[in-house]
Amino acid sequence: MRGRDKLLIIILVGVCFALVFYRIHMFGFSAAGLLPQRHYELLLNMTFDGHDEKVRLRVALPFETDRQKVRNEFFGAPEIPFRLKHQAGNRWGVWERDEVRGRHSVVYSSMVRTEARRFKLPEVLPRPGPYATELQAALLSAKHIQSESKDIRNLYASLVLPEQRDNLAAIVRAVYQHTQQTVKSVKLKGTTDALTCLRLGEASCGGKSRLFVALCRTAGIPSRLVGGLIMKNGTWRSSHIWAEAWLAGRWIPFCPLNGYFAEIPAHYLTLYYGDHSLFTHTRDINFRYFFHGKTVLAPPAEALRDIRSQPAGLLNLWSAFEQVRIPLNLLKIILMIPFGALIVVLARNVAGIPTFGTFMPALLAVAFRDTGLLWGLILFASILIFGGGVRFALERFQLLHTPRLAVILTSTVLFMMGVTALGVATGQILATRVSLFPIVILTLTVERAAIITEEEGLRQAGLVALGTMLVVTVAYALMSWEILQVIVVTFPETLLLVVAVFFVVGRWAGIRWSEYLRFREFFFSGRNPHA
Amino acid sequence: MLEFFRRARRLQQEILGINVRNRDFVYPLNHRRYFPSVNDKLLAKQILSEQGLPVPRTLWVGQNHADLDSLDAVLDNTPEFVIKPAQGSGGRGIRIMEQAGEGRFLDSHASGPGLSREDVQAHIADILAGVYSLEKLTDRAYLEERLRPDRVLGQLTPSGLPDIRVLMHRGWPVMAMARIPTRSSGGRANLHQGAIGLGIEMRTGQTTHAIVKNKVLKTHPDTGQALPRVTIPYWERILDYSRQAAHCFNLGYLGIDVAIDQQQGPLILELNARPGLSIQLANQQGLVAKLYSGRQAA
Numbered sequence: 001m002r003g004r005d006k007l008l009i010i011i012l013v014g015v016c017f018a019l020v021f022y023r024i025h026m027f028g029f030s031a032a033g034l035l036p037q038r039h040y041e042l043l044l045n046m047t048f049d050g051h052d053e054k055v056r057l058r059v060a061l062p063f064e065t066d067r068q069k070v071r072n073e074f075f076g077a078p079e080i081p082f083r084l085k086h087q088a089g090n091r092w093g094v095w096e097r098d099e100v101r102g103r104h105s106v107v108y109s110s111m112v113r114t115e116a117r118r119f120k121l122p123e124v125l126p127r128p129g130p131y132a133t134e135l136q137a138a139l140l141s142a143k144h145i146q147s148e149s150k151d152i153r154n155l156y157a158s159l160v161l162p163e164q165r166d167n168l169a170a171i172v173r174a175v176y177q178h179t180q181q182t183v184k185s186v187k188l189k190g191t192t193d194a195l196t197c198l199r200l201g202e203a204s205c206g207g208k209s210r211l212f213v214a215l216c217r218t219a220g221i222p223s224r225l226v227g228g229l230i231m232k233n234g235t236w237r238s239s240h241i242w243a244e245a246w247l248a249g250r251w252i253p254f255c256p257l258n259g260y261f262a263e264i265p266a267h268y269l270t271l272y273y274g275d276h277s278l279f280t281h282t283r284d285i286n287f288r289y290f291f292h293g294k295t296v297l298a299p300p301a302e303a304l305r306d307i308r309s310q311p312a313g314l315l316n317l318w319s320a321f322e323q324v325r326i327p328l329n330l331l332k333i334i335l336m337i338p339f340g341a342l343i344v345v346l347a348r349n350v351a352g353i354p355t356f357g358t359f360m361p362a363l364l365a366v367a368f369r370d371t372g373l374l375w376g377l378i379l380f381a382s383i384l385i386f387g388g389g390v391r392f393a394l395e396r397f398q399l400l401h402t403p404r405l406a407v408i409l410t411s412t413v414l415f416m417m418g419v420t421a422l423g424v425a426t427g428q429i430l431a432t433r434v435s436l437f438p439i440v441i442l443t444l445t446v447e448r449a450a451i452i453t454e455e456e457g458l459r460q461a462g463l464v465a466l467g468t469m470l471v472v473t474v475a476y477a478l479m480s481w482e483i484l485q486v487i488v489v490t491f492p493e494t495l496l497l498v499v500a501v502f503f504v505v506g507r508w509a510g511i512r513w514s515e516y517l518r519f520r521e522f523f524f525s526g527r528n529p530h531a
Numbered sequence: 532m533l534e535f536f537r538r539a540r541r542l543q544q545e546i547l548g549i550n551v552r553n554r555d556f557v558y559p560l561n562h563r564r565y566f567p568s569v570n571d572k573l574l575a576k577q578i579l580s581e582q583g584l585p586v587p588r589t590l591w592v593g594q595n596h597a598d599l600d601s602l603d604a605v606l607d608n609t610p611e612f613v614i615k616p617a618q619g620s621g622g623r624g625i626r627i628m629e630q631a632g633e634g635r636f637l638d639s640h641a642s643g644p645g646l647s648r649e650d651v652q653a654h655i656a657d658i659l660a661g662v663y664s665l666e667k668l669t670d671r672a673y674l675e676e677r678l679r680p681d682r683v684l685g686q687l688t689p690s691g692l693p694d695i696r697v698l699m700h701r702g703w704p705v706m707a708m709a710r711i712p713t714r715s716s717g718g719r720a721n722l723h724q725g726a727i728g729l730g731i732e733m734r735t736g737q738t739t740h741a742i743v744k745n746k747v748l749k750t751h752p753d754t755g756q757a758l759p760r761v762t763i764p765y766w767e768r769i770l771d772y773s774r775q776a777a778h779c780f781n782l783g784y785l786g787i788d789v790a791i792d793q794q795q796g797p798l799i800l801e802l803n804a805r806p807g808l809s810i811q812l813a814n815q816q817g818l819v820a821k822l823y824s825g826r827q828a829a
């Protein structure tokens with residue numbers, strides 16, 4: 001590396017750190033309190049058909065707890081009156097109207113933030129005095145939680161030795177152990193009550209949690225069911241049930257299905273307490289629904305409140321972008337693109353992995369954010385195959401270059417329309433999210449792939465396609481790495497470091513990995529050809 | 532394992548990789564401004580023949596569709612010819628044709644019923660529209676006399692014209708390789724399509740090792756017979772032409788392709804401003820030592 005390269009790299013790194021340092025000091029923001037955090041965009045979509053009769057729909061909606069924040073709520077149902085009902089700590093959204101006709105859809109969306117909580121139970125937890133009246137209900141036997149039944153009492157007696165029955169910690173440990181391990185985990189439809197769960201010896205989340213609660217109540221520990229969602233990226237339909245027990249003066253979470261003891265993970269969203277249904281609705285209305293979740297980075301809610309008090313801080317940068325309709329999340333995507341390019345540069349110049357087009361993999365990785373990695377790859381591969389077929393069929397017409405590309409582009413558009421339509425028809429909502437897939441880039445890729453197939457054979461084209469997918473996957477992983485996202489959104493000057501890496505690779509004189517493979521026979525016959 | 536690292540180290544020290552080729556040779560020695568003079572084969576041929584260097588005869592040049600009118604006369608009077616795009620590379624768009632009577636033409640390296648006069652014109656129209664030149668949107672097409680391989684190199688290939696790649700660094704030949712078309716390369720002498728690369732000893736013009744697609748081999752992939760070692764005919768003259776040709780272009784790192792015709796002897800086919808690196812495999816010799824040692828062989 002020459003002197004001027006080194007100098008430039010040192011300047012880039014220096015400026016980057018100077019800027020970070022300067023901003024931390026001058027604006028004195030306590031970085032921790034302002035760092036963007038992972039939120040989920042939650043969408044609940046419900047449809048039903050009315051038959052000129054009254055329709056009532058009740059849904060549990062998320063609320064704020066010490067580990068859960070909800071904002072930007074939206075309740076959408078143009079023609080159905082909506083109200084919120086608060087009841088025993090739960091928050092129900094109720095849509096209700098007389099004489100409903102035809103198909104209606106109801107949408108709820110919000111941005112939620114949930115944190116993990118983990119509690120440490122002491123070895124010995126003695127029974128406290130009498131419980132407060134509010135907790136009395138959490139001790140009673142109920143329809144699906146038959147804590148008074150003989151079988152459950154017997155089970156309790158066999159699980160917990162008499163001398164341990166005054167140590168609440170030992171009791172919940174034994175109860176958890178049984179419901180988590182001894183009871184097998186299976187997928188069951190409908191409601192499994194505690195007794196059924198005991199008899200079957202197997203259950204899903206609801207049955208296991210009900211048995212857990214029933215055993216706790218038998219033991220005289222106030223306990224309750226908790227209903228909610230396991231948040232993720234994508235679309236899903238199933239909800240989740242876990243349990244809480246009142247220990248040491250507070251509700252402690254347990255999930256016997258997924259194995260969380262005195263712990264609740266960050267992606268659990270609480271929707272209601274008690275043995276309720278997530279949805280209750282009038283019969284025979286052909287009710288359908290799905291949840292859609294997406295992780296986004298957003299500044300913490302507290303930080304947004306005092307945005308004005310920060311004269312030139314980072315939040316104002318964000319809010320400036322918000323004003324020109326670039327929300328933080330989009331800003332994040334834009335700022336992460338150079339990292340996609342970084343992976344491409346390393347893949348090409350250091351590893352020597354062949355890819356279609358130079359920055360195609362980085363752009364694809366951006367597009368995959370909407371479809372998810374797996375579906376993105378599947379879609380990419382099927383478009384390549386489909387486009388390749390079209391291009392092959394076009395061969396005999398000997399079209400000129402640009403019109404031929406345009407035909408491939410149009411068929412790609414039609415193909416994606418088809419995928420979307422298919423998705424809608426089969427209830428796979430995934431496909432509706434491919435709308436922003438980079439059609440033009442894909443078209444060029446199809447053309448590139450066809451040329452490679454023609455000149456170097458299908459095998460080579462397949463290899464390049466695999467190389468592309470590999471690079472896309474790595475770029476995708478790096479670009480969705482949350483810690484990095486937070487750093488870059490907070491300190492965009494870190495991109496200078498990326499530029500520094502580009503300079504290092506740009507002057508790098510090493511042998512590419514692929515060249516080790518290519519020249520592997522270099523030593524084949526020794527050095528002397530005449531030997 | 533240790534052996535593996537030892538080899539990897541030696542490879543690092545001796546082999547010229549793409550990164551270094553571009554960084555230390557192509558970028559500093561080949562100014563982009565002079566690329567067109569070699570990328571356009573017609574331009575290159577013109578420069579070469581002005582310097583009195585032998586190139587295959589050009590029979591016809593077309594720049595736009597109107598020029599196709601003058602094509603008929605040439606087609607009628609030429610028993611065999613080669614169609615080429617001026618700015619193609621990697622053998623793309625090249626068709627080697629011979630008259631089959633009744634206004635039809637046979638592609639010497641493809642089976643099938645051959646092409647009609649209209650097909651030939653359509654192919655040329657494609658070339659003019661830039662279908663075979665990756666970066667440009669239009670191109671020129673030309674017909675060239677068909678060369679016939681000489682006896683020595685011709686015996687190595689069932690069909691097609693072998694050529695000799697001489698790698699030039701600052702006007703000096705540093706390494707050379709003969710490229711022999713095979714059946715799987717479709718009669719074209721392009722290595723990535725499966726042509727054989729034969730290393731050549733610079734001093735004597737004797738062939739040394741043989742490779743196909745990065746693999747060293749001992750027998751001919753088409754016939755299965757042992758590859759004989761041959762001495763390239765006109766070797767001194769080929770090196771001499773290469774030196775003179777390198778002199779005509781302002782490029783310090785250059786691949787020169789020379790074909791040997793039965794009757795005319797060596798002719799310069801074309802030049803390449805980003806010559807490939809497989810030549811090292813064919814010679815079982817790294818370029819690093821040769822390029823950095825200052826003075827070259829031959």
Ligand SMILES: Nc1ncnc2c1ncn2[C@@H]1O[C@H](COP(=O)(O)OP(=O)(O)OP(=O)(O)O)[C@@H](O)[C@H]1O
Pocket residue numbers: 587613619620621622623625627675676677678679691692693694712718719720721788800801803
């Ligand atoms: N005049 C000719 N007569 C017969 N065969 C020819 C003629 N010109 C070219 N060929 C054949 O076509 C092959 C490709 O030609 P040429 O090297 O000009 O093409 P190219 O596309 O520039 O390839 P590259 O860039 O890889 O060298 C030659 O190796 C030779 O086998």
